Amino acid sequence: MKMKKVTALLLASLTALAMTACGGTPTAGDNAGGADNSSAESSSEEGSSSEEESSSEENSSPEDNDSSEGNDGSAEGEGAEASGEAEGSEAGTSADGFTTAVEGKLTMATNAAFPPYEYVEGGQIAGIDAEIAAAVAGKLGLELQIDDMEFDSIIAAVNSGKAHIGAAGMTVTEDRLQNVDFTDPYTTATQVIIVQEGSEIAGADDLSGKKIGVQLGTTGDIYASDVEGATIEQYNKGMDAVQALANGIIDAVIIDNEPAKQFVDKAEGLKILDEEFVIEEYAIAIAKGNEELLDDVNKALDAIIADGTVKGIIDKYITAE
Numbered sequence: 201m202k203m204k205k206v207t208a209l210l211l212a213s214l215t216a217l218a219m220t221a222c223g224g225t226p227t228a229g230d231n232a233g234g235a236d237n238s239s240a241e242s243s244s245e246e247g248s249s250s251e252e253e254s255s256s257e258e259n260s261s262p263e264d265n266d267s268s269e270g271n272d273g274s275a276e277g278e279g280a281e282a283s284g285e286a287e288g289s290e291a292g293t294s295a296d297g298f299t300t301a302v303e304g305k306l307t308m309a310t311n312a313a314f315p316p317y318e319y320v321e322g323g324q325i326a327g328i329d330a331e332i333a334a335a336v337a338g339k340l341g342l343e344l345q346i347d348d349m350e351f352d353s354i355i356a357a358v359n360s361g362k363a364h365i366g367a368a369g370m371t372v373t374e375d376r377l378q379n380v381d382f383t384d385p386y387t388t389a390t391q392v393i394i395v396q397e398g399s400e401i402a403g404a405d406d407l408s409g410k411k412i413g414v415q416l417g418t419t420g421d422i423y424a425s426d427v428e429g430a431t432i433e434q435y436n437k438g439m440d441a442v443q444a445l446a447n448g449i450i451d452a453v454i455i456d457n458e459p460a461k462q463f464v465d466k467a468e469g470l471k472i473l474d475e476e477f478v479i480e481e482y483a484i485a486i487a488k489g490n491e492e493l494l495d496d497v498n499k500a501l502d503a504i505i506a507d508g509t510v511k512g513i514i515d516k517y518i519t520a521e
């Protein structure tokens with residue numbers, strides 16, 4: 201398996217990469233970055249209806265959003281204008297003494313089809329990221345509002361001010377860092393390969409020339425695009441890729457390890473290969489240059505990491521083997 205671009209992608213995965221014998225130079229602007237940039241329209245069309253609350257209330261109109269495409273759609277009322285104010289408005293102070301540049305609500309963009317990090321349960325968005333974000337919001341004295349959208353719309357939503365933060369099991373990559381800032385990482389994950397039980401594919405090296413399914417715009421998508429001669433099938437949801445694999449439409453899926461376990465449990469006749477070929481770090485995305493909000497969220501996040509809250513949340517959803 202050739203993974204020439206991988207070196208550019210991961211901040212924390214150098215050790216894991218030793219095995220991939222990666223050669224070439226990093227290429228800026230491959231699919232993650234590209235998808236992120238171009239997806240503003242699709243995010244606004246979604247009318248993500250979960251928890252719409254016409255929250256355009258008191259915000260003074262932000263005119264300095266940097267992704268103009270994202271703006272028109274955001275009249276739909278899901279905290280659309282909420283984040284432009286981060287620069288201009290009065291900061292608040294929470295009971296814990298944390299200050300924020302945001303008032304009232306902290307809006308989070310996610311793709312709630314990625315258990316155990318985010319998924320819909322009983323009409324609500326549950327999962328590790330939802331709980332961590334709620335804890336961050338709590339520290340900042342804010343109420344969390346979650347907007348569900350396609351994964352590859354999240355960075356555009358954050359940059360356009362449609363959401364304050366993006367929390368979606370999102371891996372910190374060099375490409376994404378061109379478009380968005382990330383908080384400190386709150387956990388690590390790995391990319392794994394799912395195959396049919398009887399498959400001849402035993403590791404990344406066997407993927408050449410195969411049909412690989414991925415969730416659109418994810419790091420799995422990027423790794424797949426580096427596999428020689430492979431055909432990439434991009435799905436909007438990871439589970440759709442896994443279902444296609446179970447149906448024999450594709451030969452393998454590259455996806456994050458924890459969702460992989462859950463998806464494989466729901467399908468028939470699939471297994472996860474032992475090889476974890478990349479280690480990644482998940483962090484929260486914040487509009488580029490919004491230092492104030494980044495600092496606030498980092499302080500809150502660091503506090504809930506330090507006091508064990510984050511570990512408690514993760515342990516609740518992921519049982520150690």
Ligand code: ARG
Pocket residue numbers: 310311312313314317318351368369370371372415417418419420456480
């Ligand atoms: N960690 C991978 C990435 O950052 C996949 C994340 C997918 N998350 C989701 N909520 N669907 O690309």
